[in-house]
Amino acid sequence: QVQLQESGPGLVKPSQTLSLTCTVSGGSISTGNYYWVWIRQPAGKGLEWIGRFHTSGSTNYNPSLKSRVAISVDTSKNQFSLELSSVTAADTAVYYCARERQWLAYWYFDLWGRGTLVTVSS
Amino acid sequence: DILMTQSPSSLSASVGDRVTVTCRASQSINNYLNWYQQKPGKAPKVLIYAVSTLQSGVPSRFSGSGSETDFTLTISSLQPEDSATYYCQQSYTTPHTFGQGTKLEIK
Numbered sequence: 001q002v003q004l005q006e007s008g009p010g011l012v013k014p015s016q017t018l019s020l021t022c023t024v025s026g027g028s029i030s031t032g033n034y035y036w037v038w039i040r041q042p043a044g045k046g047l048e049w050i051g052r053f054h055t056s057g058s059t060n061y062n063p064s065l066k067s068r069v070a071i072s073v074d075t076s077k078n079q080f081s082l083e084l085s086s087v088t089a090a091d092t093a094v095y096y097c098a099r100e101r102q103w104l105a106y107w108y109f110d111l112w113g114r115g116t117l118v119t120v121s122s
Numbered sequence: 123d124i125l126m127t128q129s130p131s132s133l134s135a136s137v138g139d140r141v142t143v144t145c146r147a148s149q150s151i152n153n154y155l156n157w158y159q160q161k162p163g164k165a166p167k168v169l170i171y172a173v174s175t176l177q178s179g180v181p182s183r184f185s186g187s188g189s190e191t192d193f194t195l196t197i198s199s200l201q202p203e204d205s206a207t208y209y210c211q212q213s214y215t216t217p218h219t220f221g222q223g224t225k226l227e228i229k
Contacts, residue, residue, distance in 0.1 A: 046209065046220055046221070046222045047166065047211075048220075049217050049220070060216045060217075062216075064123075064217070096165055096166075103172060106153065106154055106171060106172040107154070107213040108171035108172070108211075108213060109168060110168055110177070112165035113165065115165050
């Protein structure tokens with residue numbers, strides 16, 4: 001059974017870079033037709049899609065964050081990572097990693113990590 | 123970006139009630155519409171994908187319908203464990219966007 005687990009610092013200073021890793025267990029990150037995704041949720045608010053990486057190597061980012069975000073994959077460790085630069089308090093949120101799978105032509109998030117809270121504060 | 127608007131933002135209903143949540147997209151998204159349930163402190167969980175396909179293990183009291191821009195999540199007979207926030211999400215184009223959520227409380 002595939003599981004996802006986020007890890008990384010819970011506190012980041014303003015203007016610094018937020019770095020998180022999602023470890024995939026129970027299956028290979030480099031096989032199958034999946035997107036590996038980052039989503040965030042500020043406290044008490046809704047969900048924001050950050051970006052995704054496909055097993056083919058393609059990436060897509062939210063234009064609202066595109067200049068600050070990068071998603072990368074380490075297949076040797078079965079992990080994918082998020083880097084968000086020049087953070088401000090507005091980037092404080094619970095960050096989720098997720099898997100997006102396809103059914104016919106349709107895509108949906110079928111697996112999620114538990115989420116990790118990142119606070120931006122000096 | 124495609125704007126997803128849910129209504130109502132919150133509702134309160136009794137066990138056994140039929141509950142409906144609506145989601146409207148700012149443009150046609152064909153059938154690229156998914157519904158998620160999120161309980162406090164937990165990650166969202168997919169209930170329905172592609173408008174009306176029930177995720178494995180999800181109770182049959184949940185159903186979805188709609189097309190183009192207007193979609194509905196229905197709970198046919200509300201149970202205490204259905205207390206949660208529900209989100210619609212479009213996967214028609216990136217950035218994938220979510221509705222603002224509907225918080226469902228059990229009376």
